[in-house]
Amino acid sequence: MRIAIAGGTGTVGRLVTREAERRGHDAVVLARSVGVDLVTGEGLAGALDGADAVIDTTSIGTLRAKDATVFFRAASGALLAAAAQAGVGHALLLSIVGIDRIPHGYYAGKLAQEEEYARSRVPVSLVRATQFHEFAGQVAAQARFGPVQLAPRARVQPIAADDVATHLVSLAEGEPQGRSRDIAGPREERLSEMVREWERHAGRRGPVWAIDLPSAQMRGMRRGLALPGPDALVLGPRFSDWLRRQ
Ligand SMILES: NC(=O)c1ccc[n+]([C@@H]2O[C@H](COP(=O)([O-])OP(=O)(O)OC[C@H]3O[C@@H](n4cnc5c(N)ncnc54)[C@H](OP(=O)(O)O)[C@@H]3O)[C@@H](O)[C@H]2O)c1
Numbered sequence: 616m617r618i619a620i621a622g623g624t625g626t627v628g629r630l631v632t633r634e635a636e637r638r639g640h641d642a643v644v645l646a647r648s649v650g651v652d653l654v655t656g657e658g659l660a661g662a663l664d665g666a667d668a669v670i671d672t673t674s675i676g677t678l679r680a681k682d683a684t685v686f687f688r689a690a691s692g693a694l695l696a697a698a699a700q701a702g703v704g705h706a707l708l709l710s711i712v713g714i715d716r717i718p719h720g721y722y723a724g725k726l727a728q729e730e731e732y733a734r735s736r737v738p739v740s741l742v743r744a745t746q747f748h749e750f751a752g753q754v755a756a757q758a759r760f761g762p763v764q765l766a767p768r769a770r771v772q773p774i775a776a777d778d779v780a781t782h783l784v785s786l787a788e789g790e791p792q793g794r795s796r797d798i799a800g801p802r803e804e805r806l807s808e809m810v811r812e813w814e815r816h817a818g819r820r821g822p823v824w825a826i827d828l829p830s831a832q833m834r835g836m837r838r839g840l841a842l843p844g845p846d847a848l849v850l851g852p853r854f855s856d857w858l859r860r861q
Pocket of ligand 1: 621623626628647652655671725746750
């Protein structure tokens with residue numbers, strides 16, 4: 616199959632690209648760094664020619680609802696229009712568990728992106744995943760102030776981005792499902808402990824202070840609103856086993 620990966624240079628997108636290639640598919644990456652900008656449309660014409668499926672793993676680094684919404688509507692809207700034009704038979708979107716329960720700016724953008732897929736002319740599969748194991752490192756980097764390492768308290772059930780990628784390629788090989796089962800890792804974790812383990816694994820020995828951040832995202836996560844439901848498909852290793860292998 617020819618599979619296009621929008622955001623195929625990102626944290627999960629590059630793993631999707633690698634997995635698609637490992638399975639013998641022809642993987643086509645769409646990202647600004649390879650000359651395709653989904654917001655301006657630059658480089659998009661013809662990029663999806665001959666593609667059987669497109670997997671959308673694009674993202675923007677913002678916490679603001681307006682910026683996230685403008686980005687996801689524009690990028691996914693352009694991608695789906697180009698997919699329809701090229702006769703692509705299956706568009707897959709990776710989304711996030713709990714975005715409809717937590718009033719966080721970035722999640723407002725993801726909800727807008729899901730709406731774009733809900734009204735797509737191309738048949739879709741939409742899968743929501745919990746936070747990646749890699750989320751611990753992203754949070755740690757944002758909460759490090761010189762020698763002071765903060766570790767936000769939150770309830771999460773993280774999954775390895777690798778397992779998300781494998782699942783997305785398997786879905787792309789099958790028929791469009793509409794909303795597909797949510798996916799999550801095997802165990803609920805405390806985000807503050809994940810950050811602590813991440814820091815130790817990186818060789819940093821300083822104190823790590825667990826805190827309650829007042830942001831809407833972290834308040835919602837402390838209440839368990841980012842946890843998967845009982846129907847979620849559980850995939851991959853728990854966080855500490857995954858971290859040991861990094
Ligand atoms: N991180 C998590 O814990 C988590 C959990 C569940 C779901 N998700 C979802 O998974 C998806 C991927 O997340 P991620 O953390 O892997 O993202 P990421 O590492 O930030 O990667 C984003 C990708 O989007 C591309 N991109 C950005 N702007 C673009 C544009 N205008 N045109 C074309 N490509 C563009 C980037 O490439 P260029 O910069 O080269 O353009 C990059 O390849 C997101 O939708 C996110 O919501 C994330």
